[in-house]
Amino acid sequence: MHQSSPFNHRLLPYLLVLPQIAVTLAFFIWPALNAVWLSTRQEDAFGLSSEFVGLEHYIAIFHDGTYTRALVNTAVFSTGVTVVSLALALLLAVMADRVVRGAMVYKTLLIWPYAVAPAVAGVIWWLAFNPSIGVVAYFINILGYDWNHLIKARDAMMLVIFAAAWKQISYNFLFFLAGLQAIPRSLIEAAALDGASPFRRFWTVIFPLLSPTTFFLLVVNIIYAFFDTFALIHATTAGGPAGSTETLVLKVFMDGFVGLDLGGSSAQSVVLMVMVMALTVVQFRFVERKVQY
Amino acid sequence: MATVDFIGVEKTYPNGHKAIHGINLNITDGEFVVLVGPSGCGKSTLLRMLAGLETVTGGEIRIDGKVVNRLEPADRDIAMVFQNYALYPHMSVRENMAYGLRNRKTPVDVIEKRVAEAAKVLGLEGMLDRKPKQLSGGQRQRVAMGRAIVREPKAFLFDEPLSNLDAKLRVQMRVEIRRLQRELNTTAIYVTHDQVEAMTMADRLVVMRDGVAQQIGRPLDVYAKPRTTYVAAFIGSPGMNLLEGVISADGSAVVLGKNGAMGRSIALPVARPGETGRPVVLGIRPEHLLINPQQGDTVEVRSVLTEPLGADTIKYTLLPGCGQSLTVRLPGTHPSGDTDVLAVGFDPAHLHLFDEATGLRLED
């Protein structure tokens, strides 16, 4: 950071930050504070007046079976998405790092799903798994399992996990590949001279050296699964069947816009905000460490 | 072309650190003044204050008699060459040189003419459409010079402009900068930590330390009569030998060693009666020591390292009995280890005497 101000101007800097700050205040900070305020109030049936109810809404949501179900769903969903997409991406990145010929082509052909909208990613896998016409569902049926995500809760969850993981693979792949390429060749050669087999080498040398990348991606994937997959779930299962794929962000929306439960939805918003903040703090602590590294 | 005056100039940072302690310096029109000193001595700060890049917290800076303390850098009509050149990476050489003139609404034909002239003087004619990235270090340095020249400023400011070049190029550019400045006859203030650059380029040099000008003078005057032990050690390569000692009982010599512990005395050219026992620092330059002189006192020293430079030889030696070192410069080549012990004579005409407590030069 510069010691002294390169430019002296009283008004100009304020004018320069004004647009960003105005949008931030109006559409980010004010709504967030509003949510906190609304979460402590109860509106009457006509929405004409409201009274302070303290933490009642918070207590209520945690006693609400549908909320705790959404909590569990979110946990299962984000764990599934993170594990599946990280594992597949790491496998592909290690392989792509290995091949000399065609590495660029593979890279190009593997990264484009990043650009596919979550809603579209959901819809196209929804087609592939569709129990009455879907090709994947057909093959699963042949294997002896009667796939039907329209009725079976577990199938629906697996569908959204798979679609969400599929979309995230390209992102993870890029970062893993960059991480792998940053590992000095000499280290791997040293391990090879020490007689480590390729498999052993991966687990004892490469994977530990990749751990900063892995940890970073872990956080990013959890954030992705928590918040960026609303469209994917909403456009396909819409939380069904019977709330089995309803995650926390979906529930905030459903309760607020469909159920018109202002207080309860706001309390849920506040809980989610606390979660994002925690995740962001973890992410930035990590960035700090990366700088010192 | 202008005069530049520093009158009691001070700089105190907001955190209370005082970087410049009252500098007084009058620079005449067309003069080449070098500010020299180790890093952190305040030389760059002083230059940047003149440029308007740092505020002046005390005293006055005048250009052509006009106080400029509060003027914007652009309004001071000065040009600066930075250590890293600070060329605009996305602009061609031509655009880099023209940018300042364009901002001053100089007519296009004038800009073109001046850029062409500067390019010719600096040998950059074939490179006007290249980007800085495509140039070598020396060429970038020239472009930075060109950017200053086209402005036809009242003064050139140089902030360690040669530090990023290799040794050979540095010598070449040193000569070139000096030649250009003489040709254009523009006042120049040049900051460097390299005393060779300072000695060879300056009309006058300002030796700085801890925000104080230790000595201001022509290079050879500073060399011949350093005002303090600090200047004595800093100017010259290698620096002056400084030996502790006391004035002898009759005031005609200096007895070497702390409190004269070493017992050897060196005769002074002019006796200092009445100062018997005064702790002093005796200075003599390595090139003024005589080996096996025909006459006068000698001291036997033990050679520990020999550096053959070709034209002359540097021998690092130790004075017996007190552990003080003495550097000797001998003309011509001398095989190392030929004599481990040298008999060294001190030429009285080249002795310098400083007060031990203040480090100030004691005049005869």
Place this chain on the structure above:
Amino acid sequence: MVENRPWLTVIAHVVLLLGLLITAFPVWLTFVASTHEGTALTQFPMPLWPGSHFLDNYGTILFSGAKAAGGQPVLLMLGNSLIVALGIAVGKIAISIIAAYAIVYFRFPLRQTFFWMIFMTLMLPVEVRIMPTFEITANLGLLNSYSGLIVPLIASATATFLFRQFFLTIPVELVEAARLDGAGPIRFFRDVLLPLSRTNIAALFVILFIYGWNQYLWPLVVSTDPSLTTIMTGINALVRVPDSEPQWHLLMAMSMLAMLPPILVVVVMQKLFVRGLVETEK
């Protein structure tokens, strides 16, 4: 690799090809489905090879739309998505670069406060504060307007940080040289900083264009006007047709059209895309 084990390389290629297959497979199905008649998509499984109704299906949705979902022409939706994506990308870049400029190159009261306020936006994704954000947008009279679709989304901590980070790598001497050259803050921004930021702007643009194009929840709540339907809300409408299987052939044609622009951007500008992705995470 360090040693020569051909079979390992073969395995690598096989795994990568399988990866490509998984990546491409659903898109292939989507394409196939978009080229068949609606009736062909009732058999189990659906056909695996393209049909003959490519032009029919795409023509129908592009110019007249799917009847079951309100019948807005998809061409109009694509236009809206383009406007929204460009608006968001350009808006985010514009307000972020000037904010970063102020924060790096000026010292002024509240500078740190502003910095932290911008940082806060990272922690407040639209999904978690959807109700109150909707409310203030409604109060400001921005519902059912392009401004309503765009403006609430253009604050960007990521873009501001990226520019800040980049500005901090520019040597201070460059500003000083510019000041000596008679450039004030605005001229320095225009003549030096902006041209130097070109690559960063382009990389960011790729990422933000995709972000804007793929917006789903916000357009869904903020616009009910059919003429403001974006391609994403259009897909939602077609999926949500009550009490029936969706019209797969039209839905899939629409999905293809929704995927195409951002995928093209990524593939054509791969270098910038990768750079943007990596830089914004620093």
